[in-house]
Amino acid sequence: MTKPMTKEKIQAMLDRSPLIHFCGMRVTSVDAEQERIVIEMPMRPELERSPGTGQYHGGPIASLVDVAGDFALVVKTGAAVPTINFRVDYLRPAMGAVLIATATVRRAGRTIGVVDIDVSDSEGRLCAIGRACYSSQPG
Amino acid sequence: MTKPMTKEKIQAMLDRSPLIHFCGMRVTSVDAEQERIVIEMPMRPELERSPGTGQYHGGPIASLVDVAGDFALVVKTGAAVPTINFRVDYLRPAMGAVLIATATVRRAGRTIGVVDIDVSDSEGRLCAIGRACYSSQPG
Amino acid sequence: MTKPMTKEKIQAMLDRSPLIHFCGMRVTSVDAEQERIVIEMPMRPELERSPGTGQYHGGPIASLVDVAGDFALVVKTGAAVPTINFRVDYLRPAMGAVLIATATVRRAGRTIGVVDIDVSDSEGRLCAIGRACYSSQPG
Amino acid sequence: MTKPMTKEKIQAMLDRSPLIHFCGMRVTSVDAEQERIVIEMPMRPELERSPGTGQYHGGPIASLVDVAGDFALVVKTGAAVPTINFRVDYLRPAMGAVLIATATVRRAGRTIGVVDIDVSDSEGRLCAIGRACYSSQPG
Numbered sequence: 001m002t003k004p005m006t007k008e009k010i011q012a013m014l015d016r017s018p019l020i021h022f023c024g025m026r027v028t029s030v031d032a033e034q035e036r037i038v039i040e041m042p043m044r045p046e047l048e049r050s051p052g053t054g055q056y057h058g059g060p061i062a063s064l065v066d067v068a069g070d071f072a073l074v075v076k077t078g079a080a081v082p083t084i085n086f087r088v089d090y091l092r093p094a095m096g097a098v099l100i101a102t103a104t105v106r107r108a109g110r111t112i113g114v115v116d117i118d119v120s121d122s123e124g125r126l127c128a129i130g131r132a133c134y135s136s137q138p139g
Numbered sequence: 140m141t142k143p144m145t146k147e148k149i150q151a152m153l154d155r156s157p158l159i160h161f162c163g164m165r166v167t168s169v170d171a172e173q174e175r176i177v178i179e180m181p182m183r184p185e186l187e188r189s190p191g192t193g194q195y196h197g198g199p200i201a202s203l204v205d206v207a208g209d210f211a212l213v214v215k216t217g218a219a220v221p222t223i224n225f226r227v228d229y230l231r232p233a234m235g236a237v238l239i240a241t242a243t244v245r246r247a248g249r250t251i252g253v254v255d256i257d258v259s260d261s262e263g264r265l266c267a268i269g270r271a272c273y274s275s276q277p278g
Numbered sequence: 279m280t281k282p283m284t285k286e287k288i289q290a291m292l293d294r295s296p297l298i299h300f301c302g303m304r305v306t307s308v309d310a311e312q313e314r315i316v317i318e319m320p321m322r323p324e325l326e327r328s329p330g331t332g333q334y335h336g337g338p339i340a341s342l343v344d345v346a347g348d349f350a351l352v353v354k355t356g357a358a359v360p361t362i363n364f365r366v367d368y369l370r371p372a373m374g375a376v377l378i379a380t381a382t383v384r385r386a387g388r389t390i391g392v393v394d395i396d397v398s399d400s401e402g403r404l405c406a407i408g409r410a411c412y413s414s415q416p417g
Numbered sequence: 418m419t420k421p422m423t424k425e426k427i428q429a430m431l432d433r434s435p436l437i438h439f440c441g442m443r444v445t446s447v448d449a450e451q452e453r454i455v456i457e458m459p460m461r462p463e464l465e466r467s468p469g470t471g472q473y474h475g476g477p478i479a480s481l482v483d484v485a486g487d488f489a490l491v492v493k494t495g496a497a498v499p500t501i502n503f504r505v506d507y508l509r510p511a512m513g514a515v516l517i518a519t520a521t522v523r524r525a526g527r528t529i530g531v532v533d534i535d536v537s538d539s540e541g542r543l544c545a546i547g548r549a550c551y552s553s554q555p556g
Binding site: 087089091092106107109114116126129131133 | 504506508509523524526531533543546548550
Binding site: 016020060066 | 184188203224
């Protein structure tokens with residue numbers, strides 16, 4: 001295994017993506033041994049489901065799931081890997097100043113990586129859960 | 140069954156959502172009998188995966204899947220319905236001036252609606268496919 | 279492309295699997311051009327959800343989805359391919375003497391194949407829909 | 418909340434289903450507080466993928482996922498709930514005398530329940546993971 005990525009290097013990779021930059025995603029924790037990463041996404045008006053509700057639309061939550069899952073694998077691979085597919089289950093309306101995605105690698109195989117992503121609000125309520133499958137070949 | 144929604148009424152509903160408005164989604168076709176709706180999403184710089192590639196990030200594609208699936212049911216229900224869960228499979232890199240999502244209701248039950256969503260580019264290449272499940276109770 | 283598999287060769291492959299043989303699955307149609315295969319599964323007492331209801335348990339329906347999706351790709355590859363993941367949505371109780379799965383390849387890529395599987399009863403009612411993702415490398 | 422179900426009562430419910438009985442599923446642990454249940458499925462020849470390999474076919478693994486997820490909710494509801502949809506990711510070939518499914522409720526809402534199911538072999542290797550969504554209304 002190559003040396004795991006630092007939080008700073010991962011943030012720099014995140015910032016290079018226009019979509020991720022627009023969504024303001026910030027990596028707050030990288031645990032290479034546990035194969036876990038935490039990425040936050042703050043509210044901004046364009047992410048709202050309905051005007052004035054303060055509720056995140058499900059689409060940006062799916063973006064957060066996809067990105068957090070991808071970068072949980074990047075910690076090891078060192079490069080973003082293509083998403084094959086993912087699933088998101090919405091458990092509760094997601095509100096508040098920031099959403100926090102905790103992505104944990106369940107299997108990093110030779111060809112496929114599978115990651116679980118829990119999305120909570122700032123009070124720790126679980127709002128959505130994702131499960132995502134990536135190609136292990138950077139592309 | 141109540142009178143099905145017109146394209147204009149659905150577009151007005153879409154425009155009220157800050158996220159959908161930001162993504163510039165436009166309904167181009169409503170077929171109440173086939174329970175099918177077509178929604179387009181044009182490229183804008185904030186939706187790019189990597190700078191200068193012209194490739195849509197998977198996150199906005201998931202947003203398009205979620206919205207198109209939801210509004211395929213709205214044609215009948217007349218109100219947006221909460222997403223329970225969805226899956227997206229990414230088949231090819233998605234490029235070009237616009238993405239076109241065709242959403243077809245597979246089952247509109249008393250409590251659950253299930254919709255298939257095909258996402259193609261402007262040359263008709265299938266880029267991603269979604270399958271989404273909604274609560275039939277507006278919320 | 280190599281010569282597509284015949285119905286007889288696919289049935290012989292099906293019969294070699296103890297699980298598939300036990301479930302009595304029969305291939306009834308192979309369309310190599312449309313990349314579509316039809317596989318039937320007759321009721322037998324061990325597949326029932328509750329005694330005397332004549333309703334198929336969701337588990338065997340998932341088996342049928344997995345097998346039909348796999349063999350839709352076998353038509354081209356000539357060998358069974360490992361399942362990466364799949365999703366099944368149950369739309370209606372599945373009853374009757376036989377279930378009919380129609381599996382259509384949505385994308386047969388170099389590394390990944392994606393297949394849609396519709397499961398109907400003998401009266402043509404859609405009971406369940408599956409979406410499955412396979413490795414393109416036989417294994 | 419009503420009194421949670423005992424292991425014995427759940428096993429009696431399992432045994433009434435011809436499919437579950439045929440698959441020999443046994444509940445080995447019920448934790449009402451953690452909303453977690455453990456169900457085992459021993460190998461039997463009819464569950465094999467290929468003759469003589471000792472490998473479980475993915476179909477019965479999906480059955481185990483579906484049943485374990487369902488009965489994780491039964492602990493509270495007291496009655497089996499209809500499966501809306503589920504996803505299974507296959508991480509490794511599943512071999513050995515028994516498979517062990519640990520199902521944990523992620524959300525038991527008024528209308529929808531979501532459950533995660535980990536399937537391991539007798540040596541503790543994670544072979545497959547499921548995520549399933551059920552209607553909260555017994556049916």
